[in-house]
Amino acid sequence: HPSISQVLVADSDKFTHPLAETWARLVQLVQQKGEYSHIITASNSFGKNILPRAAALLDVSPITDVIAISSSNQFVRPIYAGNALCTVRYSGSNPCMLSVRSTSFAVSVDSKSNEAPISQVDLSTFDEDFVGKSRYINHTAQVTERPDLGNAQVVITGGRALKSAENFKMIEKLAEKLGAAVGATRAAVDAGFVPNDLQVGQTGKIVAPKLYMAFGVSGAIQHLAGIRDSKVIVAVNKDADAPIFQVADYGLVGDLFEVIPELLEKLPEKK
Numbered sequence: 001h002p003s004i005s006q007v008l009v010a011d012s013d014k015f016t017h018p019l020a021e022t023w024a025r026l027v028q029l030v031q032q033k034g035e036y037s038h039i040i041t042a043s044n045s046f047g048k049n050i051l052p053r054a055a056a057l058l059d060v061s062p063i064t065d066v067i068a069i070s071s072s073n074q075f076v077r078p079i080y081a082g083n084a085l086c087t088v089r090y091s092g093s094n095p096c097m098l099s100v101r102s103t104s105f106a107v108s109v110d111s112k113s114n115e116a117p118i119s120q121v122d123l124s125t126f127d128e129d130f131v132g133k134s135r136y137i138n139h140t141a142q143v144t145e146r147p148d149l150g151n152a153q154v155v156i157t158g159g160r161a162l163k164s165a166e167n168f169k170m171i172e173k174l175a176e177k178l179g180a181a182v183g184a185t186r187a188a189v190d191a192g193f194v195p196n197d198l199q200v201g202q203t204g205k206i207v208a209p210k211l212y213m214a215f216g217v218s219g220a221i222q223h224l225a226g227i228r229d230s231k232v233i234v235a236v237n238k239d240a241d242a243p244i245f246q247v248a249d250y251g252l253v254g255d256l257f258e259v260i261p262e263l264l265e266k267l268p269e270k271k
């Protein structure tokens with residue numbers, strides 16, 4: 001990419017497992033040597049885990065969830081669960097540390113390209129004992145063929161109205177037919193229908209698909225905070241006054257236990 005002038009590689013078995021403590025220390029080390037003006041990470045769980053730790057080590061205050069960059073020290077970020085946008089100016093010392101919502105930034109496809117040198121980070125001063133009390137035990141991951149929730153073009157979400165994990169399988173079947181990712185409200189996650197990595201919203205994932213379909217979702221502000229950038233929102237809810245209809249492009253007042261089976265029947269099989 002033409003904007004990349006250098007790639008730094010920290011190649012060591014110290015970083016085999018993504019422990020935030022170790023990686024934050026690495027960011028500190030790289031910053032101390034490079035004296036960069038800005039350090040930016042994506043607002044995903046990995047970035048959110050490392051950024052505050054690295055910022056504390058570097059004694060600066062990070063700015064999180066940036067959705068627009070107005071200048072080198074001025075940024076826009078949502079507040080009150082996305083109901084207001086706040087413009088903030090960074091007036092601290094370098095580095096200015098940001099987490100950015102990747103759903104708010106389009107990747108520019110530039111015809112020019114640039115070869116950037118790749119250099120190894122000098123880890124001779126990396127402190128082995130720094131990791132402190134955190135130890136890597138094991139890693140469990142959900143193996144799924146479905147698209148990643150954060151990048152999916154289509155997301156099908158189910159809410160508390162699904163009533164059980166068994167019923168939630170209807171949402172999964174529909175997602176399969178549409179090649180979509182599955183999402184859930186916090187109420188559905190708290191009720192144990194699905195694991196919490198499927199939660200969409202203020203305290204879950206932020207999504208920006210082309211099509212977002214919500215079944216039995218009331219549309220609480222904390223949920224809407226995660227779906228605002230979706231292109232088309234479709235909602236099915238049996239309560240015509242549900243707040244989700246205020247943001248939906250298409251709304252159907254109906255019972256999901258009738259609508260989903262009908263959709264499953266009428267939609268063609270996935271090729």
Ligand SMILES: Cc1cc2nc3c(=O)[nH]c(=O)nc-3n(C[C@H](O)[C@H](O)[C@H](O)COP(=O)(O)OP(=O)(O)OC[C@H]3O[C@@H](n4cnc5c(N)ncnc54)[C@H](O)[C@@H]3O)c2cc1C
Pocket residue numbers: 158159160161184185186187188199200201202203204205215216217218219220221222223226236237238239242254255256257
């Ligand atoms: C600090 C904080 C952070 C939060 N973060 C999040 C977050 O990240 N994500 C999130 O989702 N929530 C979050 N919440 C919770 C949020 O406030 C709501 O409680 C939650 O989103 C409600 O989930 P729901 O829409 O599934 O359930 P409900 O609000 O109970 O809504 C269920 C809906 O289903 C409809 N319904 C019922 N039966 C049927 C049927 N048979 N067919 C069709 N429709 C039906 C009902 O009319 C209703 O509108 C947060 C709350 C707090 C306080």
